[in-house]
Amino acid sequence: MLLMVVMITISVLWMADPSRRSRPPAPADVGAGDAPDGEGELAVDESGLVAPGVLCRACGYNLQGLAPDGLCPECSTPTARSLRGDLLKYCAPSWLRRLQVGLLWIIVGIIVQAVLMSAMPILAGVVSGVTAAAGLPSGGAMMTTIMVAFGLLMGGLNVLYVIGAWLVTERDPGRADDEPVLSARRLARYGIAAAVISGPLQTVWQQGGRAGWAAATPGVVAALVVVAITVLGVATIVGWVSFLVYMRRLVLRIPQRALARHARIVMWGYGSYMSLGLIVGVLAFTAFPGGTPPAAAVTPQTMSLPVIVLAVGACLMVPAGLLFEIWAVVLFFFCRNALRDVESQTRTHAWEASVPIVGESEPA
Numbered sequence: 176m177l178l179m180v181v182m183i184t185i186s187v188l189w190m191a192d193p194s195r196r197s198r199p200p201a202p203a204d205v206g207a208g209d210a211p212d213g214e215g216e217l218a219v220d221e222s223g224l225v226a227p228g229v230l231c232r233a234c235g236y237n238l239q240g241l242a243p244d245g246l247c248p249e250c251s252t253p254t255a256r257s258l259r260g261d262l263l264k265y266c267a268p269s270w271l272r273r274l275q276v277g278l279l280w281i282i283v284g285i286i287v288q289a290v291l292m293s294a295m296p297i298l299a300g301v302v303s304g305v306t307a308a309a310g311l312p313s314g315g316a317m318m319t320t321i322m323v324a325f326g327l328l329m330g331g332l333n334v335l336y337v338i339g340a341w342l343v344t345e346r347d348p349g350r351a352d353d354e355p356v357l358s359a360r361r362l363a364r365y366g367i368a369a370a371v372i373s374g375p376l377q378t379v380w381q382q383g384g385r386a387g388w389a390a391a392t393p394g395v396v397a398a399l400v401v402v403a404i405t406v407l408g409v410a411t412i413v414g415w416v417s418f419l420v421y422m423r424r425l426v427l428r429i430p431q432r433a434l435a436r437h438a439r440i441v442m443w444g445y446g447s448y449m450s451l452g453l454i455v456g457v458l459a460f461t462a463f464p465g466g467t468p469p470a471a472a473v474t475p476q477t478m479s480l481p482v483i484v485l486a487v488g489a490c491l492m493v494p495a496g497l498l499f500e501i502w503a504v505v506l507f508f509f510c511r512n513a514l515r516d517v518e519s520q521t522r523t524h525a526w527e528a529s530v531p532i533v534g535e536s537e538p539a
């Protein structure tokens with residue numbers, strides 16, 4: 176198991192390392208507004224005034240028709256800062272910093288959850304060992320209580336993702352306020368937030384099923400819980416897929432095409448893995464009241480389609496989940512580093528050194 180983690184980590188690190196792809200970009204690789212010397216074309220019209228559609232990078236004010244060497248009438252940031260295209264190195268450094276902090280929250284969240292998850296069997300073993308040594312009845316109830324508490328802790332840790340996603344998906348202050356209601360940014364924000372409810376709900380329902388709570392629950396309530404788990408689960412999956420779509424668009428504005436490619440792979444991989452997990456979970460909830468097949472019931476005679484799908488799904492889930500979780504951590508780590516480099520570029524640009532953004536600290 177440990178060997179598997181190490182091997183996956185090394186191969187993902189090798190694949191994702193942007194320095195491995197340090198070949199000079201082909202002309203077609205250069206993003207719009209990113210001239211080969213790294214400086215974009217100035218967005219001015221024929222008369223030398225700010226072109227239509229240019230918004231202030233710091234506050235979003237429409238700068239059209241103003242003098243390119245003036246100040247934003249709204250926030251006094253020099254207009255020159257907003258005239259060089261959509262690349263992140265022309266964006267507000269404080270916003271870029273919040274993106275990095277957000278990614279760090281998410282990385283810590285994934286690692287903490289993975290460590291706790293692998294500690295769970297050990298915890299379960301210790302508890303049953305202690306109860307046996309103390310001569311207590313090998314406690315199903317105690318075990319259930321511990322598992323429920325553990326599940327609630329795991330679900331509660333989703334808060335780390337929500338904080339991180341909230342920071343990463345903060346609106347670019349230099350973007351127009353005309354994004355669609357269901358933009359990738361918004362879907363990521365609210366979808367990932369759904370995990371705070373769906374995670375604990377799922378665990379309590381599943382562990383409670385073992386203790387026979389589900390059997391004692393009226394059918395209508397049980398059905399409603401399964402529906403809620405499904406809806407929130409779908410929302411969470413949509414949230415993470417949208418988050419990766421949004422991340423991909425952000426790294427394309429660095430521009431970092433290798434990271435964008437990896438974001439797309441993780442998006443598909445993670446999305447399919449989580450969808451499979453949800454389908455298996457819902458099948459389990461509907462096939463067995465309470466979600467867990469009693470061990471004695473699974474015999475060749477009771478091998479129905481749900482049981483087979485469940486078994487195959489469970490076998491695929493562990494390595495797939497591990498692979499894409501490690502891949503995601505590595506991806507977010509490299510994205511964070513790339514954003515940190517971009518943030519330092521916003522401060523070292525010669526054309527910017529003389530025109531600091533109001534409210535930003537001076538470069539050292």
Ligand SMILES: [Zn+2]
Nearest residue numbers: 231234247250
């Ligand atoms: Zn402004």
